[in-house]
Amino acid sequence: xxGTRICVDSRPVPVKVHEEDEPERITExxxxxxxxxxxxxxxxxxxxxxxxxxxRGKIVAQTRDFDIGTGFTxxxxxxxxxxxxIHANWLDDADDLIRSDRQGIIWTSERGEALQQxxxxxxxxxxxxxxxNVRNKVWEEFLERSRLQERLQRALPNDPDLRDAIQRAAKSxxxxxxxxxxxxxxxxxxxxxxxxxxxxxxRTLLQTLDEVATLAADTxxxxxxxxxxxxxxxxxxxxxxxxxxxxxIETLKKLIGSASTEEGQLQQLIESAPWILYPDWTPLTxxxxxxxxxxxxxxxxxxxxxEGIVTTSIGSAKRPDFVMLSYARCIEIVEIKRPxxxxxxxxxxxxxxxxxxVIDFLQENTELSNSFxxxxxxxxxxxxxxxxxxxxxxxxxxxxxxxxxxxxxxxDTMQAHQDFLSRVDxxxxxxxxxxxxxxxxxxxxxx
Numbered sequence: 023x024x025g026t027r028i029c030v031d032s033r034p035v036p037v038k039v040h041e042e043d044e045p046e047r048i049t050e051x052x053x054x055x056x057x058x059x060x061x062x063x064x065x066x067x068x069x070x071x072x073x074x075x076x077x078r079g080k081i082v083a084q085t086r087d088f089d090i091g092t093g094f095t096x097x098x099x100x101x102x103x104x105x106x107x108i109h110a111n112w113l114d115d116a117d118d119l120i121r122s123d124r125q126g127i128i129w130t131s132e133r134g135e136a137l138q139q140x141x142x143x144x145x146x147x148x149x150x151x152x153x154x155n156v157r158n159k160v161w162e163e164f165l166e167r168s169r170l171q172e173r174l175q176r177a178l179p180n181d182p183d184l185r186d187a188i189q190r191a192a193k194s195x196x197x198x199x200x201x202x203x204x205x206x207x208x209x210x211x212x213x214x215x216x217x218x219x220x221x222x223x224x225r226t227l228l229q230t231l232d233e234v235a236t237l238a239a240d241t242x243x244x245x246x247x248x249x250x251x252x253x254x255x256x257x258x259x260x261x262x263x264x265x266x267x268x269x270x271i272e273t274l275k276k277l278i279g280s281a282s283t284e285e286g287q288l289q290q291l292i293e294s295a296p297w298i299l300y301p302d303w304t305p306l307t308x309x310x311x312x313x314x315x316x317x318x319x320x321x322x323x324x325x326x327x328x329e330g331i332v333t334t335s336i337g338s339a340k341r342p343d344f345v346m347l348s349y350a351r352c353i354e355i356v357e358i359k360r361p362x363x364x365x366x367x368x369x370x371x372x373x374x375x376x377x378x379x380v381i382d383f384l385q386e387n388t389e390l391s392n393s394f395x396x397x398x399x400x401x402x403x404x405x406x407x408x409x410x411x412x413x414x415x416x417x418x419x420x421x422x423x424x425x426x427x428x429x430x431x432x433x434d435t436m437q438a439h440q441d442f443l444s445r446v447d448x449x450x451x452x453x454x455x456x457x458x459x460x461x462x463x464x465x466x467x468x469x
Contacts, residue, residue, distance in 0.1 A: 023103070023159060026152040027059040028144065030108065035140040037133060052133065058106030058144060060152050062159075064202050065102065073106040073141070075127065077114035083127045088141030100149035102200065103156070110137065157197060163204045164196050168211045170218075177219075188222030195221075216266065267439045270295045271432070278361045278428040285360050289335040292358060292402075293345050298431060299356070299400060300349050301438035312348040315390055319346075322383050331376075344376050352396040353380055357403075361428055364405035370413045373399060374423075401425045 034051035058073055065071035072086040087101055112133070113119045119128050128134050165171060170192055174185040195214050196204065203210055274291060277283045297303040316333045323331045333346040347354040357373040359365060377399040384391035401417070404427045408414045417425050 023060040023062050023152070023155055025155045026148065027057055028148055028151075029057050030144065031055045033140075033144070035110070035133075035136050037136045052110065052112050052136070054108055054110045056106060056108040058104060058108075058148050060100075060103040060148070060156065061105045063103075063205070064200060065105075066202075070105075071102075072104060073108055075113070075137075076107060076109045077120065078111050082113055082120045085141065087145060088138050089129075090142045090145055100145060100152075103152075104145060104148065108141075113137075156201070160196055160199055160201045160204055161193055163201055164192070164199075164211065164214070167204060167208070168192075168215050170215060173215070184223060184226050187226040188218050191222035191225070192218035220266075267295070267297060267435075270298065271436055271439065274298060274432060274435075278432065281362070283360055285358055286335060286341050288358050288360065288402075289342055289345050292356060293335050293347065296347050296349065296354075298435050299347075299354075299402075299426075301435050303349055312346070315353070315394070316346055318387070318390070319380060319383050322386075323379060327379065344373065346380075348394065351394060352398050353384075353394045355380060355397065355399045357399065357401045359401075359403035362404050364407040365401065365403045366407055367410050367413060370401070370408060370410075370417075373401060374413075374416070377422075396422065398422045398424065402428065402431060404428055 031054075034053050037050045037052060039049050056076075061071075072084055073088070074081050075083040075085065087104065113127060119131050119133055127137070129138050170189060174188060178185050178188075192214055195217060270291070277287055277291065292298055320331050320333060323329060332340050332342040333344060335342050335345060345356040345358065347356055355373065355377045357369075357376075359369075377397055380397050384394060384397065399422065401424070403425070406414070406417075406425075408417075417423055
């Protein structure tokens with residue numbers, strides 16, 4: 023990698039001694055030649071990485087990092103990129119420092135320890151000095167693979183300030199990313215682009231509002247112009263949120279259109295995107311005590327009912343009994359069935375009992391019920407085979423029990439989000455997609 027090479031020809035290895043009652047002193051300086059640097063790309067094969075040590079033209083050792091410690095600048099990237107060769111003929115002198123199998127150095131010897139400490143100092147210097155170069159290379163790779171500048175120009179041809187804000191947001195997002203992740207993961211590159219398009223406008227919005235607050239003008243025209251710009255920026259940022267929601271809706275389409283879809287897949291999707299069921303749900307409406315309530319309720323259910331229960335699909339190895347969500351100060355008990363499934367009496371009773379258990383739990387824990395005064399049951403299934411008329415009647419008459427088919431869920435959420443997205447597209451235009459690319463080349467240049 024350009025700008026990272028360090029030549030060691032004029033950097034001898036100092037051998038230091040520290041005798042009792044005397045300061046540390048250098049007894050000799052051992053000559054070395056060679057270099058260390060960062061490779062252009064990180065090495066996947068450890069046999070190819072690290073520094074090779076030679077004595078009299080023959081390799082005598084290979085070290086990944088001279089057994090360097092942790093906590094230094096550029097630590098992570100250094101171990102992925104460092105490469106070099108060090109020639110130290112004195113390793114093969116009469117006082118032989120090379121193992122008998124000729125496959126390594128006796129590092130515990132006085133000279134071996136001196137070489138190791140010298141190498142640690144050298145690699146710390148390499149890592150610190152190369153950090154900027156690595157970041158620049160990652161950014162250049164990202165720009166090339168994402169075609170960000172071209173896409174910005176097409177999406178925002180008349181707003182250079184917003185283009186710059188989005189580009190700076192993208193640069194911050196890839197600041198500490200490994201280059202290989204950028205080179206070989208189009209999904210990651212696309213996520214960064216989408217995130218930059220969502221985050222970048224916020225900085226411009228804040229700067230614009232700050233200008234409005236400090237502007238001293240005799241007329242309203244400059245203020246109105248700035249507020250108009252703020253409105254466009256805010257709509258653009260919201261458009262990215264809507265676009266991500268529509269992507270999730272496409273996932274929902276695929277899941278409910280496949281006979282092989284499992285309940286667990288739908289549970290995870292609904293829990294990670296509650297707005298699919300409740301289109302006006304936002305992170306601002308999410309009630310933070312929900313996680314604590316879930317944990318407390320599961321423990322209460324085990325203690326009082328003698329039955330373990332799982333109420334979340336996220337971070338759990340076991341399939342949840344139901345998904346617990348919060349919405350508009352309500353606890354939502356969401357019973358999800360796979361597409362084309364017909365709900366039975368036993369399944370309905372089990373879901374109804376879960377809701378009753380949550381109500382009982384909240385009545386015993388009034389400090390939680392103040393945050394969640396209402397408990398609702400939402401059942402998502404395509405068909406009903408209820409023979410119990412009381413069960414069927416409660417679905418129709420109880421205002422806290424709601425049953426929807428997957429077709430209705432998809433229609434309602436598509437309607438809510440596609441309408442919004444189409445209005446935003448009128449302002450910002452579609453974001454050009456990533457284009458097909460040639461196959462990546464590995465470090466040797468081969469296909």
